[in-house]
Amino acid sequence: MFEKVLTRNFGLPRSESIGVYIANGGYQALPKALHECDPEQLIEMVTASGLRGRGGAGFPAGRKWGFMPKGSDIEKYVCVNTDEGEPGTFKDRELVEKDPHQIIEGVIIASYAVGAHRAFVYIRGEFFLGVKRWIKAIDGAYAKGFLGKNILGSGFSLDLSVHRGAGAYICGEETALIESLEGKRGEPRKKPPYPASVGLWGKPTLVHNVETLANIPHIINRGAEWYSSIGTPKSTGPKIFCISGHVRNRGIFELPLGVPLREIIYEHAGGMTFDKKLKAVIPGGASTPMLTPDQVDTPMAFETLEEAGTMLGTGAIVVMNEDTCMVDVARRLMRFFAHESCGRCTPCRTGTQRMLNILERLEAGQGKAEDIETLERTARKIQGLTFCPMGDAAINPVLSGLKLFRDEYEYHVTHKRCPV
Amino acid sequence: MQEGVQIADPARRSMLLTALYIAQEQYGYLTKDAIERVANRLRLPVADVYSMASFYSLYRTEPTGRYVLQVCEGLSCHLVGGADRLVDYLQKKLGLEVGQTTRDGLFTLETVQCLASCGTSPAMRVNDALYENMTPERIDELLETLRGYHV
Ligand SMILES: Cc1cc2nc3c(=O)[nH]c(=O)nc-3n(C[C@H](O)[C@H](O)[C@H](O)COP(=O)(O)O)c2cc1C
Ligand code: SF4
Ligand code: FES
Numbered sequence: 139m140f141e142k143v144l145t146r147n148f149g150l151p152r153s154e155s156i157g158v159y160i161a162n163g164g165y166q167a168l169p170k171a172l173h174e175c176d177p178e179q180l181i182e183m184v185t186a187s188g189l190r191g192r193g194g195a196g197f198p199a200g201r202k203w204g205f206m207p208k209g210s211d212i213e214k215y216v217c218v219n220t221d222e223g224e225p226g227t228f229k230d231r232e233l234v235e236k237d238p239h240q241i242i243e244g245v246i247i248a249s250y251a252v253g254a255h256r257a258f259v260y261i262r263g264e265f266f267l268g269v270k271r272w273i274k275a276i277d278g279a280y281a282k283g284f285l286g287k288n289i290l291g292s293g294f295s296l297d298l299s300v301h302r303g304a305g306a307y308i309c310g311e312e313t314a315l316i317e318s319l320e321g322k323r324g325e326p327r328k329k330p331p332y333p334a335s336v337g338l339w340g341k342p343t344l345v346h347n348v349e350t351l352a353n354i355p356h357i358i359n360r361g362a363e364w365y366s367s368i369g370t371p372k373s374t375g376p377k378i379f380c381i382s383g384h385v386r387n388r389g390i391f392e393l394p395l396g397v398p399l400r401e402i403i404y405e406h407a408g409g410m411t412f413d414k415k416l417k418a419v420i421p422g423g424a425s426t427p428m429l430t431p432d433q434v435d436t437p438m439a440f441e442t443l444e445e446a447g448t449m450l451g452t453g454a455i456v457v458m459n460e461d462t463c464m465v466d467v468a469r470r471l472m473r474f475f476a477h478e479s480c481g482r483c484t485p486c487r488t489g490t491q492r493m494l495n496i497l498e499r500l501e502a503g504q505g506k507a508e509d510i511e512t513l514e515r516t517a518r519k520i521q522g523l524t525f526c527p528m529g530d531a532a533i534n535p536v537l538s539g540l541k542l543f544r545d546e547y548e549y550h551v552t553h554k555r556c557p558v
Numbered sequence: 559m560q561e562g563v564q565i566a567d568p569a570r571r572s573m574l575l576t577a578l579y580i581a582q583e584q585y586g587y588l589t590k591d592a593i594e595r596v597a598n599r600l601r602l603p604v605a606d607v608y609s610m611a612s613f614y615s616l617y618r619t620e621p622t623g624r625y626v627l628q629v630c631e632g633l634s635c636h637l638v639g640g641a642d643r644l645v646d647y648l649q650k651k652l653g654l655e656v657g658q659t660t661r662d663g664l665f666t667l668e669t670v671q672c673l674a675s676c677g678t679s680p681a682m683r684v685n686d687a688l689y690e691n692m693t694p695e696r697i698d699e700l701l702e703t704l705r706g707y708h709v
Contacts, residue, residue, distance in 0.1 A: 305614050389677040
């Protein structure tokens with residue numbers, strides 16, 4: 139059985155406390171990093187581990203660290219992205235609620251490696267318990283001298299504070315997150331420049347997902363070679379998969395990247411509820427194109443899912459059985475995207491609303507013959523033409539639905555109802 | 559600890575989200591007065607502060623009931639028989655539509671998109687508390703408990 143890394147303490151009582159974290163080997167990577175490594179070595183180690191970002195895009199973490207300008211005279215920042223809100227995803231909330239110190243240790247090491255002395259947690263406003271856990275954990279780390287001035291006598295200092303978002307999915311996008319931290323509307327910035335050169339208050343800023351940071355202490359403790367031996371050559375390390383929908387055991391499962399989708403659904407998640415037939419799977423969160431039953435042997439890795447025409451995204455798997463109406467699925471996801479469009483660019487703002495209107499009409503049995511074509515045309519007018527990646531994310535459920543289940547859309551028009 | 563840390567002037571504006579939360583807590587919702595006070599305190603244009611309050615969904619510029627019942631209508635909740643079923647149930651039980659408040663001012667019904675509880679769905683949020691694996695029976699219990707605080 140796969141030895142759990144990131145979730146190994148989740149089952150322990152009071153796993154969120156600093157005492158339990160330390161008793162189980164926590165805060166051992168920190169002195170090692172501060173006393174035995176210089177920043178360059180740490181960046182090399184993380185690069186060699188092959189760790190890729192767990193926030194959705196899968197960008198190599200070590201390379202991102204390397205983009206940060208060198209030198210301790212430049213003001214730099216680190217941001218910890220806890221804005222999780224993509225439907226289907228619930229791993230970050232668990233990481234923060236059950237083992238926040240693992241993330242904090244990762245933040246301190248990352249900050250030291252890139253030369254930042256100020257780090258910010260940006261947490262989704264709805265995560266009330268998460269906010270409390272973050273604050274308590276940070277206080278505990280200060281009390282032990284892991285945060286603050288001259289950490290463990292190394293001469294390195296770091297302050298970490300928590301900022302609560304206020305209900306806007308788009309603030310998970312890194313430049314929108316920065317805008318929001320600055321006290322503004324969370325509207326994405328133009329990239330380039332990337333945050334690593336112009337970020338928070340115009341200063342170089344490293345933004346990471348909490349799961350990415352949780353990996354760091356383990357890489358330092360056990361080495362890049364150990365880490366890269368887990369997973370596939372291009373997708374290394376453990377991954378927390380979230381599984382929801384029509385399976386028996388919904389929840390999170392930590393498994394090596396590259397594990398076949400079939401194994402997650404039928405072994406770890408216990409198979410389909412009521413032994414119904416599988417119809418479709420969203421493999422990586424609401425914005426990733428769907429897979430069909432003939433694709434369940436696809437390994438859950440960045441490169442293999444890309445070959446299969448979709449994405450690993452956040453690793454949030456949504457399983458749908460034969461009774462699921464695919465127009466309804468698209469409508470629900472479009473409600474989310476239309477609601478969360480920040481409104482900055484027209485194709486995304488008006489396009490998502492237009493698509494939603496059509497989907498609502500189809501589902502209500504009032505669809506017109508030309509609706510399906512209009513839906514497709516509207517999606518194409520968004521594709522690649524929006525200011526941030528959310529536009530492309532929003533059209534994926536519709537385009538993949540039309541590709542795989544077009545007959546179902548047509549049935550809604552001709553019979554004025556669902557086929558299922 | 560956090561409060562002690564000083565950053566240059568831009569940090570003043572960074573306080574805006576927190577300031578709006580505090581004002582909302584004090585006034586119940588962001589009244590015209592509350593918004594003006596925040597604007598004055600942080601030396602920002604009132605229109606700017608209004609625009610913030612309208613961008614973020616957790617800020618309210620209208621009064622709500624004592625308890626805001628937010629049912630998740632996201633995909634994962636829907637697939638396991640949540641969403642519509644729970645919304646319908648609450649609408650009938652409380653005699654209102656989504657967006658409305660009961661006449662006694664106790665409950666406001668709303669829908670939200672995803673509460674990151676997809677593995678323990680159907681989920682709902684009541685003010686700052688999360689409720690998972692919801693059923694009509696558990697909704698009955700919840701409403702009873704909440705009403706119990708106000709008799
Ligand atoms: C619309 C949108 C929403 C996003 N939401 C999140 C989020 O909630 N959490 C997150 O970590 N990354 C999110 N991202 C990705 C971030 O922009 C960024 O890539 C990530 O935080 C980088 O961290 P990583 O390299 O550790 O993955 C989002 C991106 C987009 C386009
Ligand atoms: S694509 Fe959508 S979310 Fe992104 S900037 Fe444009 S309107 Fe905002
Ligand atoms: S879809 Fe309801 S909690 Fe995620």
